[in-house]
Amino acid sequence: MFAVQYLRFGGPDVLEVGQIDQPHPGPGEVRIAVRASGITGADAILRSGGLRPDLKFPHIPGVDAAGVVDEIGLGVTGVAIGDEVFGAVDVMLLGGAAAEFAVLQFWAPKPPTWSWAEAGGAATSVETATRTLDALGIGLGSTLLIEGASGAVGSVAVQLAVARGVRVVGTGSPQNHDLIAELGGVPTTYGPGLPVRVAKLAPDGVDAALDVAGAGSLPDLLTITGDAAKVLTIADFTAPDHGVRLSYSGSGQPDGRHGLSTAARLAAEGRLRIIVRDTFGFGRAAEAHARAEDRRGSGKVVLTVS
Ligand SMILES: NC(=O)c1ccc[n+]([C@@H]2O[C@H](COP(=O)([O-])OP(=O)(O)OC[C@H]3O[C@@H](n4cnc5c(N)ncnc54)[C@H](OP(=O)(O)O)[C@@H]3O)[C@@H](O)[C@H]2O)c1
Known part of the structure; x- marks a missing residue:
């Protein structure tokens, strides 16, 4: 393949x-003919050598994918050959x-409402947002501050929290405030003065704060909560x-x-969007990774099979 x-x-x-040998699904897994595969932050760190110095080569990047099921592993139920799925x-x-x-x-x-590119960029953002909202234990009537609400994980966390009946205050660059508002959050800017801005937007306080940016704002989030x-x-x-708790897959x-x-x-139901910044064919993977790393704009960069 x-x-x-x-x-x-x-x-x-x-x-x-x-060209590389085809993989086959083990028990509990499915194989898909890939139609799209989103690029995550971890893909770049791994590729640059910053995460696993003992990585085996050749390495195929990518954790998120969407496509058509073409092989089904032992014990899998509820899915059939030919089904269109997204996952990790x-x-x-x-x-x-x-x-x-x-x-x-x-x-x-x-x-059916998602393009292949949207579906191919969704799974780990959804898994991460769900895991963190669960861990914070917030629900109907709570107020949540999301630091980094305009990013790939943050934009999904805003929408999943809103769907749980949570009021969300979300930070992002000023050019992304309209996006955060469209997703259902109350936007504000990150950086110095955050506790004062949040106090004005949520005078009764916030019940929890989720940091998806990793930009050094934990002292402010502690002041706020x-x-x-x-x-x-x-x-x-x-x-x-x-x-503070650090949440990661496989922890x-x-x-x-x-x-x-x-x-x-x-x-x-039209209540969850995946923000796609750009798409590239698989043959342009180097350009796609460079685009994912240039930080201009928000949302996922996705490789697609045309
Ligand atoms: N632990 C896990 O399970 C897990 C899972 C997935 C991702 N991650 C990590 O989570 C991080 C976010 O991933 P992502 O894919 O959502 O990234 P992303 O799409 O690049 O989003 C980054 C977010 O941070 C905001 N931001 C940028 N500079 C900031 C600053 N100085 N202060 C506060 N916010 C700032 C951005 O806002 P603007 O764009 O509006 O400026 C944006 O909302 C990455 O480090 C990634 O590796 C961890």
Whole structure:
């Protein structure tokens, strides 16, 4: 099969399309003929050598994918050959999705309202947003501050929280405030003075704060909530210094993969959008990774099979 792959660590230019053996699903897994595969922040860190120095080459990047089921592993029920699904590969492997065929560990039906690109960029954002909202324990009537509400994970977290009946105050650059408002959040700017701005927007206080930006704002989030137990980050590795929980896949904590079916339902009802910044054919994977890393605009960069 064809696959995007790399044989050494480096910048986006180490990516090439080559031929590699097809994978097959193990028990509990399905294989899809990939139609789209979103690029995540972890793809770039892994490719640059910053995450797993012992990574085996060739490595196929990509964790998120959407496509058509073409093989079904032992014990799998509720899905048939030919079904259109979106999901994620084994998140611990951090790879395998940017290929002609990918083996998914968890998935849900592709909502008819989503393009392939939207579906291909959805799964780990949905899993992460679901996992963190669950861990914060917020629900109907709560107020949640999301630091980084305009990003790939943040935009999904805003919409899933709103669907749970939560009032969301979300930070982003001024040019993304309209987007945050369209998603159902009350926008504000990140950076110095955040506690004062949030106090004006949520005079009764916030019940929890979710940091998806990892930009050093945990001290402010502690000031705003007054309690480290009410703060959760997915991207700030100084969390233990502040007594704050750091949530990540494979941490042994309950995961959020059950959120994919909720997301599919909300999307079918027009209540969940995946923001796609750009799409590229698989042959332009190097350009796509460079685009994902240039930080201009918000949302996912997605590789598509045309
Ligand atoms: N632990 C996990 O399970 C997990 C899972 C997925 C991702 N992650 C990590 O989570 C982080 C976010 O991922 P993503 O894909 O959502 O990234 P993204 O799409 O690039 O979004 C980043 C967000 O941070 C905001 N931001 C940028 N600079 C900021 C600053 N100085 N202060 C506050 N906010 C700022 C951006 O706002 P503007 O664009 O409006 O400026 C945007 O809302 C990455 O580090 C990623 O590796 C962790």
